[in-house]
Amino acid sequence: MMTTVKPLTDLEIAMQAELRPITEIAKVAGIPEEALEQYGKYKGKIDPNLIAPQGDDAKVVLVTAISPTPAGEGKSTVTVGLADALHQLDQKVMVALREPSLGPVMGIKGGAAGGGHAQVVPMEDINLHFTGDLHAISTANNALAAIIDNHIHQGNALQIDPRRIIWKRVVDLNDRALRNVVVGLGGPAQGMPREDGFDITVASEIMAVFCLATSLTDLQERLANIVIGYTFEKEPVFVRDLQVEGALTLLLKEAFKPNLVQTLEGTPAIIHGGPFANIAHGCNSIMATQTARKLADIVVTEAGFGSDLGAEKFMNIKARMGQFKPSAVVVVATIRALKMHGGIAKSDLAQENVAALQQGMANLAKHVDIIRTFGVEPIIALNRFITDTEAELQAVLDWCATENIRIARTNVWEQGGEGGIALAQQVLQVIEQENEFHVLYDVTESIEQKVTTIVQRIYGGAGVQFGEKAKKQIQQIEQYGWDILPICMAKTQYSLSDQPQLLGRPEGFTVTIREIIPKLGAGFLVCLTGDILTMPGLPKQPAALHMGVTADGKAKGLF
Structure with missing residues (x-):
């Protein structure tokens, strides 16, 4: 009788890894001894004031994704795997990620430390209290x-x-x-x-x-x-x-110093900050990105959810304020997620369905257009799942060839950096080419103009409707001179529209702005659409039900 071997969990893979002391990782990254503050053996903080630039600032590679689905895309996993692949290709690279929130960790979404053989570690520390x-x-x-x-x-x-x-x-x-x-x-x-x-x-x-x-x-x-x-x-x-x-x-003041950890393959990683990608801009701290740029030649980073949310805010808010540009953008997609955008239920995703896949690729096409809108040519990372068939994979490859879009198969969850070599090679080619990156709007434009630009050029919508409350708030914002700020759209991540049930590539929709909240400290105006919650609730079966600790103090059930 054949027995099936149960695959290791992310936590089990992380616990089997031999971590290098954080002092060694700091040396690999070029961090002087006086700039490293150790938090135990495998974590540390970097004092950015003690980091001198090592030549030109690094090139930034942004990893984003198609519109997320319950099928999963693996954006953080691809981000880590790409950094490890570049490391294997002898590039001086660092990865910069957001810090996980305990709410999603204990709830349903899971952590933000990658997965499989493309993780940042110590995984349990990062996903729990980390450095406080x-x-x-x-x-x-x-x-x-x-x-x-x-x-x-x-x-x-x-x-x-x-x-x-x-x-x-x-x-x-x-x-x-x-x-x-x-x-x-x-x-x-x-x-x-x-x-x-x-x-x-x-x-x-x-x-x-x-x-x-x-x-x-x-x-x-x-x-x-x-x-x-x-x-x-x-x-x-x-x-x-x-x-x-x-x-x-x-x-x-101490929290403001970026955190240094490592990937499973010893690539230096900075994890710092983690704003909501709905209500805020969904990117790790500028301090983390800029510190990594002083130390490395290439910095691989990510932005929350799909390119319509995280990447748009990365470009129009973070890159604008940080005064840098992305040299390459990777869009993560999976066969499973594309089939969901083509109308297939999650329970049926294991069955081959090229027709649904081709219909769902309209969502991928829109995200490619979004990145091109900013003057950057995207690279598709086709993230492999075990249920993908060759016919389905070939359908996506053929479409990309027809549309003249760069694409690379990736399998970093199973193979680590080795499974991201093809993607890394594509990235290395792109970052050597000068792009025409530009932000989408001038902050001096009216609030209505800026929001309409985002809705029409990023989401593909027909227009914008401002509710009565939002109209009154615009008058007040203009009265105080707060209107010359970037826009931070708060909308569902599941659809390009403000209606989560509209999957694929909806068209002709109108986005309704119900409220506008000035965030003058952050330096942007939050435009609320739909029912965006700033305090989530737990699901009926929260992930916390499966967590615990062994007699010797090891975490269990943490993914």
Whole structure:
């Protein structure tokens, strides 16, 4: 009788790896001893002030994806595998990723450390408390909330209207019961009763500020610019009015240093920051990317969700503020996800269906167009799954040949860097060619113009409808001169439209903007579409049900 061998989990693969001491990884990366602060044997922080540029800044390779589906795309896995493949080709490379949030880790989405044989390690540390950065961001956020309520309790010299406070408390968990709460109950000594709520930590504006700041000085200035609410006269109240930007910076100063870890193959990796890709810009910190650029020749990084969300914000927000450009863009796609975009149910994805695949490739075609809109020629990473058939794979390869699009089969989950060599070779060819990268709009354009440009040129929609609340907010934003900021669209990741059920490549739709929230610390305007939650809930069967710890202290059930 044949017995099937159960494949190893991501955690089991990670635990079998022989990690190199972080001091060795630092030497490989060219980090001087005085710039490395060790957090145990296998983690460290880098003091960017002690890193001198080693020649020209590195070229940045952005990894993005088609519109995500429950079938999975493996963007983080391809990002890590590509870096390992470049390392195998003797390139001086670093990978820069976002930090995972405990909410998704304990919920349903999983971690953000790659998978299979293309992971960053120590995986369990990275996916749990890591070096405490998210704790520091939560603490700074909640310290500000406490100071706001204390200011009101102590006489309210700024005349803050308790009904118009927009600053929420945060916790790094999915907890729907905290979305709407009442604070200050229990009598006069307990403060002023008012409605409040919690966001997940990665949705905090402090996380966005943390990831877009270019120095400690810039961090403090951005924190000072955060609007926490409005007075009884409907005038904005800033953190600088409360005079606590220095204290908040103090709470964040150690967390602000990028974190150094390694891939399973010993490629140096920086993991730092992790803003929501819906409500914020969904990229790791500028400090991480720029530190890696000082140390390496090539930096491989990623942006959240598909190119319509993460890559658009990477280009129009992060690259604009960081003053760099991507030298190549990889779009991750899978046969399984493309078949879902072609109308096939998840339960039927193991069956060959070239017709559905070809229909679903309309989604891939749109993401190729999105990258080309920014003046960069994309490379498709066709991420292999065991159920893919040769006929299906060939259909995608033939389409790319017809459309003159670069493509490479990748199998990094199973083979690590070796499975990404073909992709790495394509990337090396592209980064040697000068591109015509440009942002999509000028920030001095009107809010309506900027949003319409994104909807029509990125999503492929017909136009934009602004709700009455959004229209009033535009008037207020223009009155204060806040309209000359980039746009950060908050919409579903599952569709190019603002309607999650519209898969593939929908056309002729109208995007409705229901609310516009100025994030002056981060330096962008959040335009809310649909029902975007800033505090997720747990599923009926959360991933936490399968987690635990062995008698000798090893994690189990963590993917």
